[in-house]
Amino acid sequence: MNGTPALLEVESLVKHFAVGGFAFDRGRLLLRAVDGVSFAIPAGRTLGLVGESGCGKTTTGRLILRLEQPTSGMIGFLGRDVTRLDREGLREYRRSVQAVFQDPYASLDPRMRVGAIIAEPLVVNDRVGSADARARVAELLDLAGLPRRAAELYPHEFSGGQRQRIAIARALSLSPKLVVLDEPVSALDVSIRAQILNLLVELQDRLGVSYLFVAHDLAAVAHLSHEIAVMYLGKIVEIGDAEAVSLRPRHPYTQALFSAALPAHPDDAREDIVLAGEVPNPLRPPSGCAFHPRCPQALPRCSHEAPALRARGGRMLSCHLYDGAEGDDHEAPALRQPSVPAPHPS
């Protein structure tokens, strides 16, 4: 947000799904999976997208990958609106935007050798010669921290962490500018997660690739991201600098979310904000601010008037509590805040 020209610019992105009902009723209900989402990702930076199941974070990722057609809104990539691309334009866009998904067991074809898996995007898109493809595969295996002989093996011969490395190598084969990472470490064992998170940081530093990091693990997101966006029922409620959002959350939902993140040490003093109730049915979202029925600080107007996402001291917030506070972080009204967990020497 700070002057760097954005690689990806998402503007009022909307995706509604027609669901529910039988026969004549079919399609009567609208699931507002993504309901007016805007953000930007500069080159070489990471935006973390967090929220609970059903908040629309995965759909947002899929819209950017153009696996779903948006209902409305704009996805600007290098100054071009990619929601209106023709076949050829889309093909080119997909070379620049790649994905790594949660389940490395499901995303690799078990009948292909790893070399062929990694080379497939090259062959499909650039029609490179086999010698060039082999050289590129070797280079990608090195990048992903896999042995070169891996090219001759099949996915089942690898552990989960190594399979995720293969998926990362494949995603990087076309030198994309943006990689959508959808829960890339959730399926991995604890001791392996750090390996993959380190690899992702290292690759970003070396290649200058941007990430959209979609995950529910707040610590992993806070670790990898430059900026964090928090979603609730299809809308962004808070977005800003990763450290500011994670350590000094402003929106009551963000505060509750980061308060619910488990402590790293038994002595981490933190205020427990335990929200009552559950995420409401997205088919019938509450009126006004969708978070108001669970919000510990809801005002009367929150139930009928939806707050807009507005700039508030270096970040964007969608909350009536901050109406009228235009200053920076220090001048914003003092809210109950979870205390900052003290870092512990390892």
Next chain:
Amino acid sequence: MTRLLDVRDLRTQLVTKWGTVRAVDGVSFALGEGETMGLVGESGSGKTMTCLSITRLLPRPAGRIVGGQVLLDGDDLVRKTEREMQRIRGRKISMILQDPMSSLNPVFSIGMQVQEPIAIHHGLRGRALRERAVQLLAAVGISSPADRLRLYPHQLSGGMRQRVVGAMAITGPPRLVIADEPTTSLDLTIQAQYLKLLKELHDRHRLAMIFVTHNLGIVAKMCDTVAVMYAGRIVEQGPVRTIFSAAAHPYTRALLASVPRVGGGRVKLTAIEGQPPDLTATPPGCAFAPRCPHALARCRAEAPPEVHLAASHRARCWLVTGS
């Protein structure tokens, strides 16, 4: 604190088509009345098999306890018949599993499933049975519990289902609850609610609890003591604060250092290189030696004994033996 559970040198084997796996390989720990212990490890470390051995619910015919004792109030569960175990499960020990959908039967209503253990353990019938079920559901924070009795599991959210499972687990009420990844399938704010509920139930009934988890955060938040498992053995155990502040075993230290933390910055994490061990081919020495940055020649040849570092702090590592 009196000892409620005393597990001594427990050994459990699993016969698989790839060979016999020593899933639990000489595990010993004790748990006092009302105490909470975290049993931590990665997949395949034997933490779930340890709990299934305690409750004698090992998969049959593959799983078999081949040695050791599980003393509950001094009574060895390993020697109990299946009939005797049925009286112990639910009344003295109960379990909460990761996926509430697999603990609930989809074709029976919530009411029938919550009432079944009450009828078995307390012999209640009719109106009294129904009232007790409503009380239990209310105790786990389910709103309008009387109306929920008619519902089926698919009509409840994941968090609600897990609460129902929690209600069934405290029917006894038991002395010991084993919670195997109880919140892994739940969203963060729902996880916070559920952990709060478990803490309340623990305080109210003075339950002893074992949290089986791969998540060190749950241990930090909920437990008094922690035991870290690797390849079927407890490599380190002790009070939670000691383990988090002054872990002795390289695996425990690496595990703690490998977890990113909110506010920790974009620093490089200390990754544990290599892969978790293959249990069908465990090395002769310390199972962690191939991944251990401090491994000595001795570590690869000889398994380290368990060493007492302090009253209740023990570790299995040649580096801490001091010899």
